[in-house]
């Protein structure tokens with residue numbers, strides 16, 4: 001197990017490398033390999049059981065310092081994952097279609113996303129934070145035939161994501177929009193809602209959706225607690241008056257876990 005000093009040094013090194021890579025993003029795919037490597041490496045770091053033990057131990061001794069580092073790493077790694085998706089979308093346009101370890105990990109997670117609340121061809125799914133390479137909408141629509149709407153606050157992500165869907169999702173019922181939830185129509189018809197774990201405002205949006213959705217809607221909230229919180233926004237306790245936890249889908253070998261909510 002890493003010592004406290006080494007563990008901190010490790011987190012700081014990831015932080016510095018992510019900051020550098022964000023600063024070098026120039027809307028081309030020139031730093032794709034470098035970013036892919038560090039994200040794969042970081043995914044391994046946060047899912048390593050020994051590191052997780054080191055985190056829990058350190059948390060007891062230095063929780064303030066750790067919370068500060070976690071907050072910085074979370075914000076910067078979220079930007080890096082979003083950039084990574086942009087690179088992947090650009091590279092697809094250029095004729096490359098490689099899948100990194102990180103994406104394989106995410107795709108494996110998607111299979112188990114809704115636990116016992118399975119998506120069928122009659123389902124209507126909303127994904128908040130669909131990204132520049134909308135794997136979740138693509139996989140769900142492809143495997144189930146459901147209608148999927150993805151929203152993203154980043155206009156460039158919607159433009160790139162729409163090209164990816166055009167290329168890989170021919171004939172699938174997928175729509176991507178640069179809108180906030182309150183601008184969407186037919187929210188009462190939604191059966192399943194998925195939150196990307198790197199959406200900082202996910203719990204505000206969840207609150208907003210409560211009066212706008214039907215009693216049957218199921219929410220898959222992707223999150224990361226403990227060491228995984230350096231790569232994901234964590235779970236937030238709810239007061240029990242609105243959404244209630246229906247199930248946890250814990251994925252020890254994956255970068256995020258999932259909490260399922262119902263009304």
Ligand SMILES: C[S@@+](CC[C@H](N)C(=O)[O-])C[C@H]1O[C@@H](n2cnc3c(N)ncnc32)[C@H](O)[C@@H]1O
Nearest residue numbers: 081082129130131135136152153154157196199
């Ligand atoms: C890396 S990703 C996408 C997830 C991935 N494509 C998937 O299918 O699992 C996260 C996306 O969330 C978007 N995002 C961040 N905050 C958001 C918000 N408040 N509302 C909607 N999208 C948001 C980012 O712009 C980014 O494109």
